[in-house]
Amino acid sequence: MKPIWKWVIGILVLIVVALAGISWYLSRNWKPIVEEKLKELVKNSTDSLYSLTYEDLNMSIALGNLTLKNVILKADTQVYARMEDAELAPDNLYGIEIKELKVKRFGILNVLRNRELNIKSIDLTDPRIHLTNKYHAYNDTVSVEKPKKSLYESVKEVFNSVNIGGIDMQNAAFKYSKLVDGQSTDFGLDSVQIRVEDILIDEKAQTDTARLYYTKLIEAIIPGFEYKFSNGFYMAKFDMLKINTQEQTLLLTNVDYKPVLDKTTFYKKHGKNVTRADLHFDTLYMEKLDFKQLIEKQYTIARRAHIKNGYAKLYGDKRYPKQPVNQIGQAPHQKLMRVKKLIQVDTVFVKNVDVVYGEMSGKYHREGEISFNGATGTLTNVTNDTLILSQDKYMRADLRAKVMDQGNLHARFTFDMLSKTGEHSYHGTLGRMNASAFNRILDPLLNVGIRSGNIRGIRFDISGTDYRSRGDFRFDYDNLKIDLKAEPGQQRKKSSLKIASFLVNQLIINDSNPDANEKYHIGKVDHRRVPEHTFFKNLWQSLLDGIKQTAGISKEREEKWKERAEVAKETVERTKETSQQTKGFIRGLFKKKEK
Known part of the structure; x- marks a missing residue:
């Protein structure tokens, strides 16, 4: 060498x-x-x-490596109490414990020469984070005299800039406690994964709109969550929550909001007829979600939301009393306008969601239901932002579904979000289906069945307010026959019911539209709302008004033939009774002769 x-x-x-x-x-x-x-x-x-x-x-x-073991970040309760007295305390307090914190490849020379801290990565093992929320009204207003310090302003005395390539948290646990009047409500999350990329803290980064809290990306995956509400009636759960701040997306899978009690126990505990809701969706997905507005102000601002594959089951039990409540001003669009936090979603896409309403009859003690299967469509301009609504004041819904899993329904709704009287309109069509499909709700609840009937098509165009609904209803059908059923506890014979059903079919309703005289009946809806009826019940009552008219049933005609049907039934019963008495008398005569 x-x-x-x-x-x-x-x-x-x-x-x-x-x-x-x-x-x-x-x-x-x-x-x-x-x-x-x-x-x-x-x-x-x-x-x-x-x-x-x-x-x-x-x-x-x-190597530029640093390791901390059993790290604890703890709040000083005495300092916090003084901050509360001075009305400077934050709403949130944090307690953090980390088994091991590894800092890799930090540049000590840059720290010494330029006061710049550059770190390749930070890994946290088994972090435990406890967030305690305590509301302070003074935090709702921004102090002009003493605005809150930014993170950069807090660290600039030590570093001119801080740059971290990434932070990785595995198996993190979060606990959230909300304090109200000295009482704490808690829930927790386990096995959370969080990845943060490209953190930059300097004078320019704090105003960089491409960053969220100085980061280019925050990705969090929460595998499973379950929470039981304090009222003891409902629980909420999901299988996974995933957020990505760079893509501005939020994904929830297998989402449930459901009762924890069966129907019987639920209503016994409530003691009144309230709506029992059971909701499930395979996927809830939001795109272009503004995370900063969501975190700081609890505003929900997104370009698109997707609701896929699920059901909304609503149920009532008329065996229990229903407290009459004035429902004026309680339509869905009116409730949205009263939400205190801003909501702005350009388009909500609904795909394959079953909507089912079931009810237990208070009179017949049987369950009936009506279903709208596979509801699919869009809702647009879903917002309570009056500034946006000043440009376009209408929220719109365009939905398709199968009624009773048979007839194709296409309905369009328009809601005037700025109307003080709840103005809205709805129009649509229903395709061919067998009328007997409605026996699932008619038989248990009204004790009436449809023997036959072909629905060829329905068209409706109705406008309404909080107080009245008006419009046109067209119902094309043929071969409509109904059967009256015996009420529980009554021993009315089949022949009597057949006669009563015959009278109704022949005298009260038209078996087709156009009718036997080739006259086409159009329902001119003019329905005055019962204040205690909900928005959807009022919608149904308005459509029912049109159905009756197209079937040839006016209120006067209905009452008139009800009276005649009752007289006819009474006559039949008396005739049968007389016949039985006559037969008995004759039998008696023959018995005497034999003696």
């Missing part, structure tokens, strides 16, 4: 030895300096509210 290579190798060895010696020295002598700076940074950036402690700190200057 030539002498020059000996010198090169020797110099390199000396350099390595020197660097190792310097690294060893700095690791030992810089440790107290680093500890001091860390604690100073936490104290200054939180106005002395939080303190940082840990069991051990290991640092390798040569």
